[in-house]
Amino acid sequence: MTFSRRPLWLYPLFQIPLILLGIFLATALLFWLFGIGRPNVAVAIGLDLSTSTYAPQEFNAPGTVMSQEVAAVRSYLDINDRLLRQPNQVQVFGFGGVTISLTGDFQTDSQKINAELTQALQDPNLPQSVANESTDINLAIQSGINALSQISDRCREFLLVTDGGAPVSAEIIANARSQRVKINTVIIGGESLELRAAAFATRGNYHTTASNNLETLFTERLFTSFNSNLKWIIFWLGAAWIALMWTLVLPLDRWLFQNIMQMPINLAGQLALGNAFFWTAATPGIIIGIYRLLNLSGLPFFSSC
Known part of the structure; x- marks a missing residue:
């Protein structure tokens, strides 16, 4: 040359x-x-409403783990509305032995979701509706997957928040992978090897935290992860x-x-x-x-x- x-x-x-x-x-x-290139996302959030998240105080009493779960969801909804041109579609579930929807179908209107969440939590029959004396994590995950599978034009994120842990069936993990649903788990005050394995198997996030750090985790780690253009x-x-x-x-x-x-x-x-x-x-x-x-x-x- x-x-x-x-x-x-x-x-x-x-x-x-x-x-x-x-x-x-x-x-x-x-x-x-x-933030160009951020994905469009649908997020199903499952909140543990079993007695372990508030006893011996009243259901959703201030300062309980449950109230901090709810506050974290509200913080997520706030930045979802403020920071994104195309907000996440969000649906919130509550679970104990039974899983029920606390808000309407997936939607982007954070104020409406907040209002529906407030109304659901004020229902005096809610503790009995979710069978709060027990916790069925597999049912909660499957309910989130079923809801997200109806969303065809967005990334699918299921976020489970609980203060316990349980084995997640291989069938549910396989179903999540086939439906392209990421299982993200937040364990309050402990560890769960089973839930960590479920998160990693579906390319989701796994976090352990104290209940007073939930809002920071939701807004600074999970929101950023779900809406990343990295x-x-x-x-x-x-x-x-x-x-x-x-x-x-x-x-x-x-x-x-x-x-x-x-x-x-x-x-x-x-x-x-x-x-x-x-x-x-x-x-x-x-x-x-x-x-x-x-x-x-x-x-x-x-x-x-």
Whole structure:
């Protein structure tokens, strides 16, 4: 490979990759700043209303685990309404031995959901309706999956909040995977290996927390996770890395390999191009590996969830 001694920036092999590098970096920045590429999401939230979440106090009494569960849901609804141009569709369930819907069907109107939730919690028959002397986590998860399976145009997230744990049947996990429902679990004041396994098997989140941290967890971790466009940002940064490697072809050839390392012109050119071709081929695999490490599924062009 032979070059004249014109400045590097006069060559198309330097100019074109440099322009693409700027475009890809600017695109990644715009996606990060403005939340472009966020998925449309439907969230079913299952709240544990069994006696262990409020006894020995009254049902949903201030300061109980149950009241903090409800406060966390209200905080989620608040930022859902304020921060997203296309808010999540949300439906809230309550469960003990029985699972019932505390709000209407999936909807984006946070004020309406809040009002329906308040009305449901004020029903004096609610503790008996959910059979609050027992807890059936499998039924709660299956109810969430059944509801989400009716949503065809959004990512499907089921969020279970409980202060206990129980084995989750393999059939329910398989059903969640077939319906593309992610099971996200929040354990209050303990651990549950079974619920952690269910979350990981469906690419969901698993968290343990104290009840007084629920609002922060809902708004800063779960909301961010459900509505993340991180896949797009990683994709554009990967494209920028490839463009950078091609931008460096002439600097590596002329300055490093020829001038500093005193390599023959042909060998220097081959090494510089080889470096660019290597990273062009390797970067997609690295991006997919990062997606798997961060529990993200699929390239953003094919799957936003």
